[in-house]
Amino acid sequence: EEKYKDFILQHYPSALAQGLYSTFCNVYTNSLKHFDGDFKTFLCNLTSEWICGSTPPPLTWSTWPLHLLEPSNSNKEDDGRKSGLKIQDSVNEEQKPISPMFDQPKVAIESHPAGPGPVFERVQFNIFGRSPLVTHYLDTRNLGKDTLAPKLVSRTQVEKVGAQQPTYRQIISQAKKVSITWRSNTSAHFNSATKKAGR
Numbered sequence: 001e002e003k004y005k006d007f008i009l010q011h012y013p014s015a016l017a018q019g020l021y022s023t024f025c026n027v028y029t030n031s032l033k034h035f036d037g038d039f040k041t042f043l044c045n046l047t048s049e050w051i052c053g054s055t056p057p058p059l060t061w062s063t064w065p066l067h068l069l070e071p072s073n074s075n076k077e078d079d080g081r082k083s084g085l086k087i088q089d090s091v092n093e094e095q096k097p098i099s100p101m102f103d104q105p106k107v108a109i110e111s112h113p114a115g116p117g118p119v120f121e122r123v124q125f126n127i128f129g130r131s132p133l134v135t136h137y138l139d140t141r142n143l144g145k146d147t148l149a150p151k152l153v154s155r156t157q158v159e160k161v162g163a164q165q166p167t168y169r170q171i172i173s174q175a176k177k178v179s180i181t182w183r184s185n186t187s188a189h190f191n192s193a194t195k196k197a198g199r
Contacts, residue, residue, distance in 0.1 A: 013051045014060060017043040021061075022069040029071060037061070054125060058118070058161040111169030113162060121159040124152045 020043050024035055040061035048056045166174075 009051070013048040013056065014044070014064075016051070017047040017061070018064055018069055020047070021064070025070045032070070040064070054155070055157065058158050111167035113164050114166055114168050114171055115163045117162050118158045119160040119162070120156055123155050123157060125155040126150045126152055 017040075021035065021040060024039075025032060037059075041058070044060045045055045048054065
């Protein structure tokens with residue numbers, strides 16, 4: 001329906017990237033340790049450029065439900081397993097279907113990094129352009145000749161994400177631990193000095 005169109009287009013690039021990632025993980029299990037953050041970023045950029053014509057914000061994959069996308073009992077440091085899809089023979093009748101796209105795990109309370117923020121860059125974006133996927137489809141059917149004159153606008157996007165740790169929450173927590181330790185040591189020294197003075 002029309003009311004679902006924007007929602008589907010908004011989430012489709014990420015869902016497609018998650019599907020590709022899950023396929024790689026389940027087929028090439030011997031290479032799991034190579035499917036790191038850079039690989040996930042590559043998939044996110046690729047699918048978003050296909051559909052939207054631009055790259056998504058960095059670390060978009062950090063909200064993925066990896067426990068649903070990766071094979072069960074996976075160990076990225078284990079290279080001794082055989083590749084291949086793992087097919088579940090039986091399904092529990094009471095088990096409800098899970099959608100990695102909509103059933104997201106509970107996210108921990110976020111805290112802003114204490115270091116420098118992200119680095120931004122200005123790029124040119126053609127608002128009358130088409131995504132490479134659509135352009136290729138039209139060209140294969142000789143339908144891509146009638147195009148509008150390019151109209152470029154400036155677009156600001158994140159070029160590089162700063163260090164994610166330590167966060168303000170971690171710094172405050174560490175400061176509290178240091179304060180408790182200092183008070184405990186001070187109290188112990190004071191009690192020791194009081195006992196020696198009373199002798």
